[in-house]
Every structure is written in C-alpha cells, then in structure tokens.
Amino acid sequence: QVQLVESGGGLVQAGDSLRLTCAASGRTFSPTTMGWFRQAPGKEREFVAAIRWFDDSTYYTDSVKGRFTISRDNGKNTVYLQMNSLKPEDTAVYYCAATMSRMVRSTTAYSDWGQGTLVTVSS
Numbered sequence: 001q002v003q004l005v006e007s008g009g010g011l012v013q014a015g016d017s018l019r020l021t022c023a024a025s026g027r028t029f030s031p032t033t034m035g036w037f038r039q040a041p042g043k044e045r046e047f048v049a050a051i052r053w054f055d056d057s058t059y060y061t062d063s064v065k066g067r068f069t070i071s072r073d074n075g076k077n078t079v080y081l082q083m084n085s086l087k088p089e090d091t092a093v094y095y096c097a098a099t100m101s102r103m104v105r106s107t108t109a110y111s112d113w114g115q116g117t118l119v120t121v122s123s
Contacts, residue, residue, distance in 0.1 A: 002026040002112040004096045009117030012086055016121070020081040022096030022114060031098040034079045035110060036070060038092035038119075045095070049081060050104040059104050063089075086121045093118050 008020040020036070035050035049070040050059045058070050069082040079096060094117050097110035 002029055002031075002098055004098060004112055004114035006094065006096045006114040006117040009094060009119045011120045011122065014087055014121055014123050016086050017082070017084045018086065018119060020083065020094055020096075020117060020119075022079040022081075024077040024079070024098065029077050029098075031112075032100045032102060033098070033104050034070075034072065035097045035099070035104060036079075036081045037095045037097060037107060037110075038090075039095070039116075040089075040092040043092075045107050047105040047107070048094070051079065052104070061105075083119070086119075088121045088123045091119060091121050 003025045005023045012018055031053050033050050033052050036048040037045050038048050039045040047061050048064055049068055051070045051072055067085045072079045096114040098112040099110040101109040103109035
C-alpha cells in the first residue's frame with residue numbers, strides 16, 4: 001500500500017505563489033502516473049495536473065496551464081506542484097493521487113490518495 005502526504009498549502013494573496021509537495025512511501029512505489037486534484041467547497045473534485053512516471057510527460061487542466069507546473073523527484077518519491085499567479089478561484093483542498101492506470105484525468109482511475117492540503121487565495 002502507498003501512503004501519500006501533501007504539504008505546502010496555506011493562505012496567500014492573489015498573484016502569489018505556492019509549492020505543494022506530495023511525499024510517497026510504502027513497500028513498493030512504482031505508479032504509472034501521479035496527479036494533483038482539487039476540490040473547492042460545494043464542488044466536485046477536479047483534475048489539476050499529472051505526470052507520467054516513466055517519461056515525465058505532463059498534463060494540465062486548461063485553467064492552470066501557464067501558471068502551474070508539476071514535477072517529480074524520483075529519488076525521493078516526491079511530486080511537486082508549483083503554483084504561480086494564484087487566483088481566488090484556485091482556492092480548494094488539493095489532493096495528491098497515484099494510479100497504475102493510463103488514464104490521467106479521471107478521479108476514478110486513481111487508487112491512492114493523500115489527505116489533502118488547503119490552499120486559500122484571497123483577493
């Protein structure tokens with residue numbers, strides 16, 4: 001079983017930056033893809049970004065393209081989400097997830113989830 005722990009959330013102003021970190025641990029860790037999702041109050045959880053473990057291909061939802069960057073440190077089993085030019089609409093709980101599936105944007109494809117870290121962006 002894989003354990004995922006997110007950190008780095010907080011309260012920032014519009015235009016600021018944050019870097020989220022997802023640290024993975026477990027007996028074996030070899031996902032196909034790692035992803036970041038977010039859930040705002042009263043809304044469904046949505047895909048934000050993903051990175052394929054074997055070739056570092058990255059995927060983003062349109063609303064964060066050019067502002068967010070997903071990356072990983074394979075040696076540390078860690079995934080990062082660098083968030084720049086934050087907007088109030090980015091306010092949400094951000095979750096890290098892992099999957100062995102080739103599907104990267106669907107929440108149902110991910111089998112392991114972290115507990116989430118709250119990001120609040122004030123205007």
